[in-house]
Amino acid sequence: QANSANAIEEQALQQFKAENGINSNAMRSWQVGPGVNHCTAWKGVNCWSTGSVRWLRLPAAGLSGVMSMALGGLPRLSRLNLRDNALTGAIPPSLVVMTSLKKLTLQGNQLSGPIPDFLRNFTNLDELGLANNMFQGPFPTNMFATMRELQIVDMGNNRITGQIPDNLVDIPTLQSLSLRANNLSGPISPLLASSPSLVTVDLSQNSLVGPLPSVWTVSNLTFLDLSSNFLQGEIPPSLLSLGNLTLNLAGNNFSGKISQSVACSFGNAAFKNNPFLVVDLCASPSAAPALMPRASDDSAAAAPAPTKKKSSSSLSTLTIVALTAGDIALLLMSAAGFTFFYMWWKKRAKNAKFDGGKDAWSKEEKSSSSTLRSVYGKELGQAADPHRPTYLVAAPALRPALKACSGSMADPAKTSTEYLVASDPDAMGACAEKDSAVSCEEFGTDLVILDKFLVLEIEELLRANAMVLGAGTFGGVYMAVMEDGHMLAIKRLEEQALKNEHVFARQIRKLADVKHPNLLPIRAYCWSPTERLVICDYMPNGSLFSLLHGDKEQRPAILSWATRHKIALETARALAYLHDNDMVHGNVKATNVLLDDKFEVRVGDFGLESLLEAPLQHTSSAGYLAPELMTSSRRKSAKGDVYSFGVLLLELLTGLEPLGKNNMDLSTWVQEMVKSHRTEDVFDPSLVSSHVLPAQDVLELLDLAQACVAEQPNRRPTIEAVLRSLETIVPSGGFLPDPAVLPQQMGHDLSVEHGYDYGHEYVANIHMHTRGPRGAVDSLDLSPAHIHGGYYSDASSSSISPLQAGFPSSSGRAYD
Numbered sequence: 001q002a003n004s005a006n007a008i009e010e011q012a013l014q015q016f017k018a019e020n021g022i023n024s025n026a027m028r029s030w031q032v033g034p035g036v037n038h039c040t041a042w043k044g045v046n047c048w049s050t051g052s053v054r055w056l057r058l059p060a061a062g063l064s065g066v067m068s069m070a071l072g073g074l075p076r077l078s079r080l081n082l083r084d085n086a087l088t089g090a091i092p093p094s095l096v097v098m099t100s101l102k103k104l105t106l107q108g109n110q111l112s113g114p115i116p117d118f119l120r121n122f123t124n125l126d127e128l129g130l131a132n133n134m135f136q137g138p139f140p141t142n143m144f145a146t147m148r149e150l151q152i153v154d155m156g157n158n159r160i161t162g163q164i165p166d167n168l169v170d171i172p173t174l175q176s177l178s179l180r181a182n183n184l185s186g187p188i189s190p191l192l193a194s195s196p197s198l199v200t201v202d203l204s205q206n207s208l209v210g211p212l213p214s215v216w217t218v219s220n221l222t223f224l225d226l227s228s229n230f231l232q233g234e235i236p237p238s239l240l241s242l243g244n245l246t247l248n249l250a251g252n253n254f255s256g257k258i259s260q261s262v263a264c265s266f267g268n269a270a271f272k273n274n275p276f277l278v279v280d281l282c283a284s285p286s287a288a289p290a291l292m293p294r295a296s297d298d299s300a301a302a303a304p305a306p307t308k309k310k311s312s313s314s315l316s317t318l319t320i321v322a323l324t325a326g327d328i329a330l331l332l333m334s335a336a337g338f339t340f341f342y343m344w345w346k347k348r349a350k351n352a353k354f355d356g357g358k359d360a361w362s363k364e365e366k367s368s369s370s371t372l373r374s375v376y377g378k379e380l381g382q383a384a385d386p387h388r389p390t391y392l393v394a395a396p397a398l399r400p401a402l403k404a405c406s407g408s409m410a411d412p413a414k415t416s417t418e419y420l421v422a423s424d425p426d427a428m429g430a431c432a433e434k435d436s437a438v439s440c441e442e443f444g445t446d447l448v449i450l451d452k453f454l455v456l457e458i459e460e461l462l463r464a465n466a467m468v469l470g471a472g473t474f475g476g477v478y479m480a481v482m483e484d485g486h487m488l489a490i491k492r493l494e495e496q497a498l499k500n501e502h503v504f505a506r507q508i509r510k511l512a513d514v515k516h517p518n519l520l521p522i523r524a525y526c527w528s529p530t531e532r533l534v535i536c537d538y539m540p541n542g543s544l545f546s547l548l549h550g551d552k553e554q555r556p557a558i559l560s561w562a563t564r565h566k567i568a569l570e571t572a573r574a575l576a577y578l579h580d581n582d583m584v585h586g587n588v589k590a591t592n593v594l595l596d597d598k599f600e601v602r603v604g605d606f607g608l609e610s611l612l613e614a615p616l617q618h619t620s621s622a623g624y625l626a627p628e629l630m631t632s633s634r635r636k637s638a639k640g641d642v643y644s645f646g647v648l649l650l651e652l653l654t655g656l657e658p659l660g661k662n663n664m665d666l667s668t669w670v671q672e673m674v675k676s677h678r679t680e681d682v683f684d685p686s687l688v689s690s691h692v693l694p695a696q697d698v699l700e701l702l703d704l705a706q707a708c709v710a711e712q713p714n715r716r717p718t719i720e721a722v723l724r725s726l727e728t729i730v731p732s733g734g735f736l737p738d739p740a741v742l743p744q745q746m747g748h749d750l751s752v753e754h755g756y757d758y759g760h761e762y763v764a765n766i767h768m769h770t771r772g773p774r775g776a777v778d779s780l781d782l783s784p785a786h787i788h789g790g791y792y793s794d795a796s797s798s799s800i801s802p803l804q805a806g807f808p809s810s811s812g813r814a815y816d
């Protein structure tokens with residue numbers, strides 16, 4: 001019986017192909033013949049252990065024509081994803097039988113007609129994606145009353161009319177709601193303002209009216225876009241006091257006053273184009289997390305009036321449905337920033353070739369440009385040395401890994417659930433108890449999205465261009481460029497990764513829940529019996545390691561003293577957050593300090609050890625490892641992190657790698673230099689020209705670094721204390737003119753009160769306190785005396801700030 005049911009399903013699929021897949025390259029694998037099993041051989045098809053079709057996923061697969069009624073022949077379907085195709089017509093009524101459906105994603109087609117009434121039968125649905133089509137008319141009455149498990153509703157950019165139903169906004173699991181760019185009217189329900197689950201809400205570009213609900217208690221809301229409506233009245237203080245909210249109320253008829261502090265915290269643009277609203281504009285709006293327009297939209301924030309503008313295109317295949325300020329900024333990487341990155345990237349890639357990349361580059365790669373291009377299937381050499389700057393190398397291993405993860409490469413004789421039985425009978429037992437299809441779906445091999453704002457299918461990853469970034473303790477890392485240009489980093493965990501999917505899922509979800517602006521979030525993962533992949537955003541400015549030790553020519557321009565201080569500060573913030581939450585990083589090092597498009601730090605690789613079968617002896621790399629961890633069996637500790645962080649500080653100050661020639665470690669070398677009064681010689685030569693000496697703040701940082709690398713763990717400060725110190729160190733120009741050269745540069749109108757003997761004669765009323773034989777300046781006061789030569793115009797200055805304002809220029813007019 002099962003066989004004949006499955007044969008019927010196969011016929012339904014063939015019919016679907018005949019009607020919608022004529023132009024689809026993706027469906028070329030849908031061949032019929034003896035021994036060909038549609039469950040394992042047909043792209044986008046995945047079956048239950050019974051042989052019934054479980055998933056049909058063909059996003060951006062070139063489908064066209066009126067959406068086929070034959071799909072109704074797949075009654076056990078759990079996931080139907082046909083987004084970003086060119087399907088027309090209505091959603092076929094035959095789909096009514098798909099009561100096991102959990103995800104229905106049809107965004108980005110040309111589907112039309114009313115939203116079908118039968119959708120209410122899909123009581124297990126957690127994701128409904130109908131955006132960017134031409135659906136029209138109101139929501140069917142009580143449609144959402146039965147869909148109580150919905151988490152994501154994305155129905156933007158249609159022609160839906162009527163009011164937003166209360167039984168949609170009060171779904172207890174609803175996290176992301178987008179109904180933007182429709183013709184919705186009526187007020188915003190108070191239920192929306194009190195939802196405990198909602199994280200992102202986009203109701204922009206509708207015709208919503210009335211005042212906002214007066215009390216806002218949406219504790220998890222991070223994104224609210226109500227721009228370009230006809231909302232009026234005062235903006236409730238409880239809304240404006242929500243922390244962490246990216247807000248857009250532009251293009252409405254709000255009235256009342258917005259204080260400067262509110263304008264600064266949400267950004268002036270959030271309140272634009274409200275003719276009756278008095279906004280005390282923020283003077284430095286750049287500091288405010290103003291909501292920015294999405295890539296494919298007309299800017300609601302910038303819209304001159306609340307006119308309805310439909311976006312002509314949707315975000316392409318990889319769509320971030322709701323965006324944090326950082327995500328948006330990533331999408332909208334400024335042209336200047338991008339150009340800079342591109343030039344730097346090219347330079348970095350070029351440099352990599354000369355700097356030891358010989359083995360990592362194939363002949364073909366060497367002769368080609370460094371343009372990103374698809375290199376799947378070509379064996380183009382091996383992964384780059386992780387301790388070298390990033391190489392652009394082909395990623396031959398990624399595609400099979402992804403395929404294994406998508407289930408289609410799995411042993412056709414076994415379904416993923418059978419693998420699970422073998423690897424984790426308990427988990428399977430729990431699954432079986434709850435019955436069947438839907439509750440067991442989680443255990444299949446597939447990409448699991450952990451970030452609610454990411455919509456990504458494994459097929460898109462399979463199509464992506466990819467490069468090897470390197471290989472570390474846990475396995476290889478690849479960069480994949482999606483069709484819309486978004487870049488992801490995919491870490492392929494090696495064999496020692498957890499064999500039990502259940503445990504793996506639990507651990508990785510824990511890691512994904514650790515969120516801090518300076519930690520690199522895990523966005524998705526993929527587990528299969530043979531592959532475990534961890535997916536994060538690719539950080540376009542690479543790692544601190546490649547910045548510091550890569551292109552030396554670029555280093556001074558990119559890594560100014562102030563930037564180094566900022567990197568140290570942000571890294572300490574990330575570590576302090578981990579320690580505060582009883583976590584230890586265990587692998588603090590420059591390759592794990594990544595920089596996003598705004599040069600903000602995202603520390604990666606935290607907690608990955610918890611995804612391994614057995615703890616590694618130690619993960620920290622040579623040079624960064626605290627002495628007590630080299631010998632003891634203790635794997636990692638907070639004090640060990642502080643030690644590694646101290647090494648990182650030294651690396652920032654000196655520009656040197658943690659392990660030098662003859663295996664001398666950096667901390668020992670610095671200690672020796674300081675002891676032998678050669679402190680000023682430890683600093684990165686690209687910061688220190690021959691005419692400057694380190695300023696007070698630089699020396700303070702050196703002291704701090706040395707405290708962190710104390711031999712005895714109990715003599716090291718806590719990371720919290722390190723952070724406090726870093727916060728009090730205000731980065732100056734970093735380095736002061738060397739008094740030894742002042743006479744030549746500044747004339748003879750200077751004298752030094754405290755004796756320096758450099759063999760030069762000069763005069764200046766400058767108080768200098770010195771360290772070391774060459775007199776690294778510890779503190780420096782200008783007396784009221786004049787200092788000429790164009791350096792100072794303020795004779796009464798008694799502050800050192802003019803000297804700290806920068807390096808002397810060659811023209812001798814650095815300060816005035």
Ligand SMILES: Nc1ncnc2c1ncn2[C@@H]1O[C@H](COP(=O)(O)OP(=O)(O)OP(=O)(O)O)[C@@H](O)[C@H]1O
Binds near residue numbers: 537543
């Ligand atoms: N999200 C990312 N964006 C950009 N580059 C990345 C990203 N993740 C890792 N990399 C780079 O890829 C390379 C390999 O990273 P990986 O974390 O595997 O190794 P590692 O940091 O050298 O060593 P370890 O595994 O011990 O941390 C490194 O150069 C790292 O900086």
